[in-house]
Amino acid sequence: MMSCREVCAQAQDYADGHGSNASRVKIRLHMLFCRNCTSFVDQTRQTGQLARQSLNKNSDTVVDPKLMAEFKKRSE
Numbered sequence: 001m002m003s004c005r006e007v008c009a010q011a012q013d014y015a016d017g018h019g020s021n022a023s024r025v026k027i028r029l030h031m032l033f034c035r036n037c038t039s040f041v042d043q044t045r046q047t048g049q050l051a052r053q054s055l056n057k058n059s060d061t062v063v064d065p066k067l068m069a070e071f072k073k074r075s076e
């Protein structure tokens, strides 16, 4: 079983669809048991989507202000 730290370290790759199949399976398995990592990976994925949507002014996606702050921090 992966540790939370390992999952966090690979969350970005996982969210982007990168990483080996073996590590993706391990992350998925870990997330079955760990709510913290599930929400961390979700947030990482959403932040990545925000980055891709940043030029789309017509986006009607409801954005969590906390995520938006995190996104701004990363994009600076």
Ligand SMILES: [Zn+2]
Pocket (backbone or CB within 6 Å): 003, 004, 005, 007, 030, 034, 035, 036, 037
């Ligand atoms: Zn975890």
